Amino acid sequence: MTKFKSKKLDHEKVIRDPVHNYIHIRDKVIYDVIKSKEFQRLRRIKQLGPASYVFPGATHTRFEHNLGVYELTRRICNIFNDRYVSQTPGDGLWNPDETLLAECAALLHDIGHGPYSHTFEHLFNTDHEKMGQKIITDENTEVNKALRQVSPDFPELVAQVIAKTYPNPQVVKLISSQADADRMDYLLRDAYFTGVTYGSFDLTRVLEVIRPYKDGIAFTDKGIHAVEDYIISRYQMYQQVYFHRINRSTEVILHHLLSRAQSLYQEDKHQLLVTPQLAAFLAGDWNLNDYLSLDDGVMETNFSMWRNSSDQILADLATSYLDRHPLESVKVNKATEELIPKLKDLIKEAGFNPEYYTATNSAFDEPYDAYKPSGKNAHSPIEIMQEDGSLIELSEVSPLVKSLNGTLQGDERFFFPKTMVEKNDDLELFDPIYHEFQRYIKNNELYYPDH
Ligand code: ZN
Numbered sequence: 001m002t003k004f005k006s007k008k009l010d011h012e013k014v015i016r017d018p019v020h021n022y023i024h025i026r027d028k029v030i031y032d033v034i035k036s037k038e039f040q041r042l043r044r045i046k047q048l049g050p051a052s053y054v055f056p057g058a059t060h061t062r063f064e065h066n067l068g069v070y071e072l073t074r075r076i077c078n079i080f081n082d083r084y085v086s087q088t089p090g091d092g093l094w095n096p097d098e099t100l101l102a103e104c105a106a107l108l109h110d111i112g113h114g115p116y117s118h119t120f121e122h123l124f125n126t127d128h129e130k131m132g133q134k135i136i137t138d139e140n141t142e143v144n145k146a147l148r149q150v151s152p153d154f155p156e157l158v159a160q161v162i163a164k165t166y167p168n169p170q171v172v173k174l175i176s177s178q179a180d181a182d183r184m185d186y187l188l189r190d191a192y193f194t195g196v197t198y199g200s201f202d203l204t205r206v207l208e209v210i211r212p213y214k215d216g217i218a219f220t221d222k223g224i225h226a227v228e229d230y231i232i233s234r235y236q237m238y239q240q241v242y243f244h245r246i247n248r249s250t251e252v253i254l255h256h257l258l259s260r261a262q263s264l265y266q267e268d269k270h271q272l273l274v275t276p277q278l279a280a281f282l283a284g285d286w287n288l289n290d291y292l293s294l295d296d297g298v299m300e301t302n303f304s305m306w307r308n309s310s311d312q313i314l315a316d317l318a319t320s321y322l323d324r325h326p327l328e329s330v331k332v333n334k335a336t337e338e339l340i341p342k343l344k345d346l347i348k349e350a351g352f353n354p355e356y357y358t359a360t361n362s363a364f365d366e367p368y369d370a371y372k373p374s375g376k377n378a379h380s381p382i383e384i385m386q387e388d389g390s391l392i393e394l395s396e397v398s399p400l401v402k403s404l405n406g407t408l409q410g411d412e413r414f415f416f417p418k419t420m421v422e423k424n425d426d427l428e429l430f431d432p433i434y435h436e437f438q439r440y441i442k443n444n445e446l447y448y449p450d451h
Contacts, residue, residue: 113128190241
C-alpha cells in the first residue's frame with residue numbers, strides 16, 4: 001500500500017473547542033478541506049436540527065461535530081502510532097500509513113448532510129450518504145480538489161472508508177461501529193450544548209484503553225467501566241434528548257409544513273412564495289449545486305415568508321414552527337392503535353385537517369447489540385482484550401451492558417393539536433367533540449401528560 005502524505009503547514013493551526021479544548025491541524029490537506037466551501041457550509045447547518053426548541057443551547061452545528069470527530073480520530077491514531085505499530089503484516093496491529101486516510105474520512109464523515117436532514121430526506125428523496133460520496137468524488141468540488149493533492153485516487157479511498165467498503169476494518173471501525181469516534185463526539189457535544197448531564201463519560205480513560213486488533217478496534221480490560229459508562233450515556237441521551245416528545249413534535253410540524261408547501265407548489269407553483277434554492281426540491285428536479293446551496297437560513301427564510309401565506313394551513317404550520325406551538329402527544333401500542341382512526345375523525349370534526357395536524361411517530365433505539373446481523377450496528381460488538389490477549393464481548397463482563405444488550409428502547413406516539421385536550425372556554429361550541437376525544441384518550445389510558 002502507498003504511504004499517503006500531506007504537505008505540512010508552516011505552523012500548526014489550533015482551533016478552540018469547548019468539548020476537546022483544542023483541535024490540532026498540521027496537514028495541509030486537512031486545512032484545505034476545512035477551507036472548502038462545501039465544508040464551510042456545515043457552519044450553517046445545526047447538528048440537532050430543531051432540537052433547540054427544547055434545549056435552547058443546542059444550536060451547535062455539523063461543522064464543529066465533524067472537526068471533533070477528526071480530532072478524536074487524530075488522537076486515537078497518535079496512540080496507535082505510539083504503542084501499537086504493526087511489525088509484520090497480519091499481526092493485527094496498526095499501519096501508520098493509514099493515519100491520514102482515517103483522519104480525512106473522520107473529517108468528512110457527515111459532509112453530505114443538509115438542513116433538517118431527517119425530515120428533508122423523507123420528503124424530497126435526498127440521501128445524505130449518497131450526497132456525501134458525491135461531494136467527495138465529484139471533480140468539481142473544492143473538497144475533491146483538496147483531497148487530490150494527496151493522490152489521484154485518494155478521494156475515492158476516503159469515500160470507501162465512509163461507505164464501509166474499505167478493506168481495512170480498523171480504519172472503517174474508527175468512524176463507524178458501536179464505539180467509534182463519531183458517537184464519542186456527538187454524545188459529549190450534544191450533552192454539552194443541550195446542557196444535560198447524562199451524556200458525559202470519561203473520554204480520557206476510554207482513549208487510554210483503546211487499541212487495534214485484527215478485525216477492528218478493542219479496549220483493554222482496564223477500561224471496562226469507562227466503556228460501560230459510554231454505553232449508558234448513549235442510552236440516556238436517546239431517552240432524554242433525541243427522543244424527547246416535544247423535539248419529535250417539532251419534527252412532525254416541520255414535516256407537515258414542508259409537505260404542505262410541496263403540495264401547493266405542485267398544484268400551481270405560482271401560488272407559493274419560495275426561494276429558488278428550495279424551489280428546485282419542491283419541483284423534484286435538483287442537482288448537486290442546488291443541494292449545496294441549502295442551509296438552515298434558506299429554510300427559515302421560507303418559513304418566515306409562509307407565515308403570511310394566503311393558504312391557512314401553510315401559514316398556521318409556519319407560525320406553529322417558528323413560534324414553538326408544539327402538538328400534544330400520547331403513547332400508542334398494539335392495543336390502542338385501533339383507536340387512532342376514531343381520534344382522527346374527531347380531530348377532523350373539530351376543524352383540523354388530520355393530514356397536516358396528526359401523525360404517528362416511532363422512535364426506537366438499540367443502546368447496544370452484540371450480535372446484530374444487519375443495520376448500523378451490524379457485526380460490531382465491543383470487544384474487551386484480556387490480559388492474555390484473548391477477546392471477550394462487553395456484555396459478557398458487564399451486567400449493566402448485559403441488561404441493555406439486544407433491547408429496543410423508545411416508544412410510538414400519536415401527535416394531535418393541543419386544543420383537543422385543553423380546557424378552553426372559547427371551544428364551548430365544540431364541547432361534545434372535545435369531551436368525546438378526552439374520554440377516548442383517558443379511558444384507554446393513552447394519556448400521560450409527562451413534562
Ligand atoms: Zn457524525
